Amino acid sequence: MTVGLNAFLIVAGLLFAVGLLGVTLRQNTLVIYMSLELMLNAVNLAFVAFSRYNGTMDGNLFVFFIITVAAAEVALGLAIIVALFRRRQSVMVDQLNALSH
Amino acid sequence: MTAAQILLAALLAPLLSAVLIACFLRRRGTLASYLSVAAAAGICVFSYLAIKANEAEPIRAAIEWLSFGNFTVSMGFLFDGVAATMLAMVAFVGLLIHVFSLGYMADDKAKGRFFGGLSIFMFSMLGIILADNLIMIFVFWELVGFSSYMLIGHYLDTDDAAAASKKAFIVNRIGDLGFLIGIVYAYWHFGTTNIEAMGAAVNADPSLISWVIAALLMCGFIGKSAQFPLHVWLPDAMAGPTPVSALIHAATMVAAGVYFLIRIAFLFPESVLGGIAILGTSVAVYAGFCAYGQNDIKKILAYSTLSQLGYMSAAFGLGFAGIALFHLITHAFFKALLFLGAGSIIHGCHHEQDIFKMGGILKKMPITSITFFIGVLALCGVYGFAGFYSKDAILVAGGLNSTAIFALLTLGAFLTAGYMGRLVWIVFFGEPKSDAASHAHESGFSMVLPLIILAVLSVVGGWIEVWPEATGEIIRENLEHLHHAEGHDAMHSKVMILGSTAWIVGLLGSFFFYGVGKNGDALQNRAKSVYEFLKARLWFDEIYGFYVAKIQQRVAVLLSFLDVFLIKGLFVRGSAGLVGLVGACSRSLHVGNIHGYVYWFLAGIILLWALATGVVL
Numbered sequence A: 001m002t003v004g005l006n007a008f009l010i011v012a013g014l015l016f017a018v019g020l021l022g023v024t025l026r027q028n029t030l031v032i033y034m035s036l037e038l039m040l041n042a043v044n045l046a047f048v049a050f051s052r053y054n055g056t057m058d059g060n061l062f063v064f065f066i067i068t069v070a071a072a073e074v075a076l077g078l079a080i081i082v083a084l085f086r087r088r089q090s091v092m093v094d095q096l097n098a099l100s101h
Numbered sequence B: 001m002t003a004a005q006i007l008l009a010a011l012l013a014p015l016l017s018a019v020l021i022a023c024f025l026r027r028r029g030t031l032a033s034y035l036s037v038a039a040a041a042g043i044c045v046f047s048y049l050a051i052k053a054n055e056a057e058p059i060r061a062a063i064e065w066l067s068f069g070n071f072t073v074s075m076g077f078l079f080d081g082v083a084a085t086m087l088a089m090v091a092f093v094g095l096l097i098h099v100f101s102l103g104y105m106a107d108d109k110a111k112g113r114f115f116g117g118l119s120i121f122m123f124s125m126l127g128i129i130l131a132d133n134l135i136m137i138f139v140f141w142e143l144v145g146f147s148s149y150m151l152i153g154h155y156l157d158t159d160d161a162a163a164a165s166k167k168a169f170i171v172n173r174i175g176d177l178g179f180l181i182g183i184v185y186a187y188w189h190f191g192t193t194n195i196e197a198m199g200a201a202v203n204a205d206p207s208l209i210s211w212v213i214a215a216l217l218m219c220g221f222i223g224k225s226a227q228f229p230l231h232v233w234l235p236d237a238m239a240g241p242t243p244v245s246a247l248i249h250a251a252t253m254v255a256a257g258v259y260f261l262i263r264i265a266f267l268f269p270e271s272v273l274g275g276i277a278i279l280g281t282s283v284a285v286y287a288g289f290c291a292y293g294q295n296d297i298k299k300i301l302a303y304s305t306l307s308q309l310g311y312m313s314a315a316f317g318l319g320f321a322g323i324a325l326f327h328l329i330t331h332a333f334f335k336a337l338l339f340l341g342a343g344s345i346i347h348g349c350h351h352e353q354d355i356f357k358m359g360g361i362l363k364k365m366p367i368t369s370i371t372f373f374i375g376v377l378a379l380c381g382v383y384g385f386a387g388f389y390s391k392d393a394i395l396v397a398g399g400l401n402s403t404a405i406f407a408l409l410t411l412g413a414f415l416t417a418g419y420m421g422r423l424v425w426i427v428f429f430g431e432p433k434s435d436a437a438s439h440a441h442e443s444g445f446s447m448v449l450p451l452i453i454l455a456v457l458s459v460v461g462g463w464i465e466v467w468p469e470a471t472g473e474i475i476r477e478n479l480e481h482l483h484h485a486e487g488h489d490a491m492h493s494k495v496m497i498l499g500s501t502a503w504i505v506g507l508l509g510s511f512f513f514y515g516v517g518k519n520g521d522a523l524q525n526r527a528k529s530v531y532e533f534l535k536a537r538l539w540f541d542e543i544y545g546f547y548v549a550k551i552q553q554r555v556a557v558l559l560s561f562l563d564v565f566l567i568k569g570l571f572v573r574g575s576a577g578l579v580g581l582v583g584a585c586s587r588s589l590h591v592g593n594i595h596g597y598v599y600w601f602l603a604g605i606i607l608l609w610a611l612a613t614g615v616v617l
Helices: A005-025 A029-054 A060-088 B002-025 B029-055 B081-104 B109-130 B135-150 B161-190 B196-203 B211-224 B233-239 B242-251 B253-263 B270-293 B297-317 B321-348 B366-380 B386-401 B403-428 B445-460 B471-482 B488-514 B521-528 B528-588 B595-612
Strands: B059-067 B070-081
Touching: A005 A029, A005 B471, A005 B595, A029 A060, A060 B070, B002 B059, B002 B070, B002 B109, B002 B196, B029 B081, B070 B081, B070 B109, B070 B135, B070 B196, B081 B109, B081 B242, B081 B321, B081 B471, B081 B521, B109 B135, B109 B242, B109 B253, B135 B161, B135 B211, B135 B233, B135 B242, B135 B253, B135 B488, B135 B528, B161 B196, B161 B211, B161 B233, B211 B253, B211 B270, B233 B242, B233 B297, B242 B253, B242 B297, B242 B321, B253 B297, B253 B321, B270 B297, B270 B403, B270 B471, B297 B321, B297 B403, B321 B366, B321 B386, B321 B471, B366 B386, B366 B403, B366 B445, B366 B488, B386 B445, B386 B471, B386 B488, B403 B488, B488 B521, B521 B528
Parallel strands: none
Antiparallel strands: B059 B070
């Protein structure tokens, strides 16, 4: 049984939509962060699918880069969130409004 | 040392003294006074060396000071016969007045400031004398104005002195505006402001002479030498200490205007020269009349100075720059003597300046009195005294050129003898008329010595034959020229007779009219309206006061209105408000909520997408 390109793209699109909704609607910074990663991986999935469909390695190559960057970003972002929590005892978005005028 | 280095040393010695006094010696007046006198002595020595080293060729030395594109400003010396003559006078008279100040200012609280001011004045004055271009002259011209301001206002806790220093400074600015425009015009016209270069250009092509430049540069002279209509500051400047009046407002600074004219004499066409001659003659007579309405000994001398400056500019206007310089030098000797004598009297009388409160000074202060008499005789042009030779030459020059000028200048000579006679009979004879005068005492050695030296100079200063070889060349040339002019001998005899009549009539007339040692002014008692008219000095101060208070003030109010409402209100506040509004709008976008930023981010992406795909635009 072969799964067609469209199925992959639909899954990728759904994952991206879930991630986007998570970023826009959730209050917890940690969850927002996971949603961001979800969006990145949705894109990865689409890349891999296209790569397979076209029979070239271009998409796969992109995925490696995205994963590398995402890993670096996670290391940095989690560190920021931990530091934030130590300082303010909270990671909820509605309490992080110090930049408000 | 080369001659240029000697001149530089002479120029910088007083500057060094002024800087040291300003930085370290403000509270140590005595030390400051010795330093300042030492600097003045240094100028004297260096000037002597420079004049000795001066050969046939003038000394020239210049360095580039500023350079903008192809416009350069240089600082340089042009030390020729005229400059040597002037330098010798300024250095020597300056030193004597410094020495006099040691005694006169001994009890002053702000000696440091006073002697620092004298030093900075000497520096600026030497700068004017040595300068080789108009811009450098202007720089030092302003420095002289500043030191004059500072020294007039020495007694700064009195309203008189504060107002007088301001008045002198502001009135001089008016003349200097013309001077500055004249410099710019001269640079545009000749492509240089160097005196010798301009002279060469004019020599090569006499059509380059422009009456506009001459008239504009003359404005500077009118301000500094207190000629009509900017003469009002000089009498008020007498609020300063007396040595300052002697040094700055009689012997050197006010004469700098005449010296400046002599330096640039080649720029003057006949028409402007004629104007200067008329101007000088009218000031000579006008100031002579004004002196009769004054009771302050220094103000009488101030009007006398105005009058003699008028003689100098008349001589210059008649085309005899050398004779103007001659009168400048002899006037410096005897007028410095008269002012220092007045200073000695004022010092002896515990700062009483009203001549009708003095009296009997001859017995109390014999040396001061006798030297003062010598000064008076020199000023009146008595045969054999310095003033005779220069005034005689001016009158002869006037007589050969214009009957009207000759008549007025002769009238001026009568007036001079009259008001000086009035001063002498009232002040030196009779009984003391106030406590201060009855306790008068002869001044100390440091004050008497300059008086004696100046008295000698007031006699021999006019004997041009005994002057040092390097000085007075232009004077000899002019006198020679005058001597060979047509009708000289007849005119000379006429002037001799009229001039001698003038001082005899003036001195005797005042003797009989004012009486010896009287209490009140005879003119005031007998013809009050005439006296009041003379005292009013043609209402110049009132007219200027009216102009400033009524007309200029209105314009100032209007300008202030424009400033407050248009510039401050509309432009400054308006533009600040606009920027503030933009700031407030963009600030409201910053909600401080992360989700808010996400929505903005999404909106941005949608906009970018729309632009990229051409949905909008």
